[in-house]
Amino acid sequence: QVQLVESGGGLVQAGGSLRLSCAASGRTFSSYAMGWFRQAPGKEREFVAAISWSGGGTYYAESVKGRFTISRDNAKNTVYLQMNSLKPEDTAVYYCAADRDRRAGIPIVTTQYDYWGQGNQVTVSS
Numbered sequence: 001q002v003q004l005v006e007s008g009g010g011l012v013q014a015g016g017s018l019r020l021s022c023a024a025s026g027r028t029f030s031s032y033a034m035g036w037f038r039q040a041p042g043k044e045r046e047f048v049a050a051i052s053w054s055g056g057g058t059y060y061a062e063s064v065k066g067r068f069t070i071s072r073d074n075a076k077n078t079v080y081l082q083m084n085s086l087k088p089e090d091t092a093v094y095y096c097a098a099d100r101d102r103r104a105g106i107p108i109v110t111t112q113y114d115y116w117g118q119g120n121q122v123t124v125s126s
Contacts, residue, residue, distance in 0.1 A: 002026045002115040004096050009120035012086055016124070020081040022096030022117055033099040033107050034072060034079040038092035038122075045095070047108045049081060053099075059106045064090075086124045093119040 003025040012018055020036070035050035049060045049070040058070055069082040079096060097113035107113060 002028075002032070002098050002100075004098060004115055004117035006094070006096050006117040006120040009094060009122045011123045011125065014086060014088055014124055014126050016086050017082070017084045018086065018122060019083065020094055020096070020120060020122070022079045022081075024077045024079075024098060026077070028100075029077040029098075030074040031100070031102055033101075033103070034070075035097045035099065035107060035113060036070060036079075036081045036094060037097060037110060038090075038094045039119075040092040043092075045110055047110075048094070050106045050108055051079065052106050053102055057106050059108055083122070086122075088124045088126045090122065091124050092122060094122050095119050 006022045008020040033053045036048040037045050039045040051058050051070045067085045072079045096117045098115040099107045099113045
């Protein structure tokens with residue numbers, strides 16, 4: 001079992017930056033692909049960004065491409081989401097997730113992930 005604990009959310013003005021962190025328990029973090037999803041009130045959970053288990057590949061939703069960067073530090077069992085040029089429409093609860101299946105591609109669908117964090121609120125004011 002893997003536990004994921006997110007931190008770093010909060011309130012920021014439009015145009016500002018935040019960095020989310022997701023710390024994972026266990027000794028197999030380096031074999032998991034990691035992803036970030038978000039869910040705004042009244043909307044479905046949507047994909048934001050993901051990084052392969054090797055760290056060699058990343059993938060972003062079109063809405064965040066060029067503004068958000070996902071990275072991982074396997075020595076710290078942590079994945080990050082650097083969010084720049086934030087917009088009010090980025091307001092949501094952000095979730096990190098882990099995929100244990102070491103698949104060839106980068107998982108971008110919620111059903112491909114096995115473990116989820118508790119969620120972290122990000123609010124961007126206009």
